[in-house]
Amino acid sequence: MAQIELRNVGLRYGEQTVLSGLTLNVEEGEFLTLLGPSGCGKSTTLNLIAGLLEPTSGEVLIDGRPMAGVAPRDRRVAMVFQDYALYPHMTVYENLSFPLRAIKLSESAIRDKIAGVAQALAITALLERLPKALSGGQRQRVALGRALVRDPGVFLMDEPLSNLDARLRVAMRAELKRLHQQLCTTMVYVTHDQAEAMTLSDRIAVLRDGVLQQVGTPREIYQRPVNQFVAGFIGSLGMNFLTCHLEQDPTGTFLRQDTFALRVPASVAQRLVQQGGDFVVGLRPEHVVIGEGVDVDLRANVEVVEYLGSETLIHLRVGDTVLVGKAPAETLIVPGQHVGACIAHASACIFDAANGGLLATDTDGT
């Protein structure tokens, strides 16, 4: 187990800045996920922790020890590479035993370890094959296995499940969760898969263009995204954004666009009035429930209906934006229909239209 600290880390390739001012702590035994769009610097961050890259500025500490000049092999890290990096001239067994031979483990201990890991990853039947005789998903599991046979201070995993089919991915995800609970080894994990990030992580760090946007528990990130970028990136469908203007009338303060209106609690309203300008209301699809009921907040035309099996997504036309909401799977709504929607006010986020920063979540009035 190890604790990792990135202090104001920056990395440049010539003129191009890849990471800047990255400050991040990973606690002992924590499962931290790096999330962000392609090219935002996730793999680079892992390489910096592993010692494959040295930062241009700032420093990396592991267990409080500055890592400048410390070779990768002395950092006690195990890594799953995004492109697998299997040794093509070695069989799967030899690939898995390679890190164990480096620490001069006895042959029988090596055999036992590999047998255990191979079973967990369902690659026992492949042990005598060369990597070129494996499918993409099999290669990926071997790459994962080569990290898991070790007993490192930190696991660094770069999209270790990306190439598996949906069913296997869920199984492996559970396996990783079980392993982490059992070993409690610090883990820095990169993924594009929302479900993986949400289910596995103790905390999630969201990066954008090499700049850290937010670090927090999955719940915090989901419910209180610090800005529109994070809000749009987290959640499998992203967030609906409606640009609204502030309206006050005797019954209260509202954020309004076309037929959409969100009542703002007094405490929040005061701040919004002071600030002035336009605002963006963020609503997750699950907080826009389509259907006729007592408290319909909004009526709009249906543009698209997407049947998902477990539920149905309904795209509503509101002014010049599209609002995605959810309806039960068995709904009979068809495009063109005029329907009502019920909005979970308490879950709405209000952002500054100018810079995208979070101003308030409706519930707490902060």
Add this chain to the structure above:
Amino acid sequence: MTITFSVRWVKYSLTFLVLAGVAILMLTPVVWILVTSLKPEAEIYRFPPQWIPLQFTLDNYKAVLQSSMPMYFVNSIVVAVGTIVLTLFIAMHAGYAVSRFQFRGKNVFLFLLMASHMMPGVASLVPTYLLAGKLGLLDTYAVLILVYSMWQTPLVVWLIQGFLESVPATLDQAAMIDGYSRLGAFYRVVLPLSKPGLAASAIVVFVYAWNEFIMALTLTSADNMRLAQVGLKYYISQYGIQWGELAAAVILSIVPVLILFVLLQRWFVYGLTSGALKG
């Protein structure tokens, strides 16, 4: 359809004709030497010359094997193998540095390597001789191995670097994370995947060391240090040329090169790195 077919047919036949012509051109002298080596003295001077000897004999080979020639062959093999080992050892490390690290003056360095090879070898003959004499290295294997290696290293750095470059750098990184040093990663992962490059380099170096003449002649004078190429020259003396024995010795001197080719054959494998990376 028929037109494209005939165009392709013409193309193929032309290619074949050209290649066949080149092959005949290259092989004729070799075949002629082989034939000569199997003829008795009298028949060698017969006119018009005969492609098929009227009388076969192995006397020429017997004479060569009873002379000092076998000792010269051993000398040549020692020097050539020594040169391969030294050259490859230096060049693979230099090539690795060039293929994996960015450093100031890298391109200048690479250019100078090439440039050093543009100088005619004979130009350094006298200085090399004087230097070797001062160091007391004349008439040793060491001097020949050193001089040949220094001459071949630049070329082999270029050659090997291309092969090293084709091994993805994430493999080195993976090995370094898996608990090995930079050099450990190089020896255990990168080198085994560069076998074709090592084999090609070994052949280039061997052929050079095996055929080199001027340096060998200059830097050795003792009979027991003589190399095969120099030994061959002694069949051409002021009293005439011993054609039969010369031809037999030449044929024998081709054998080690052929053996090396055969031995290294299985190192020429394509697609060694397939399966390493995603996709």
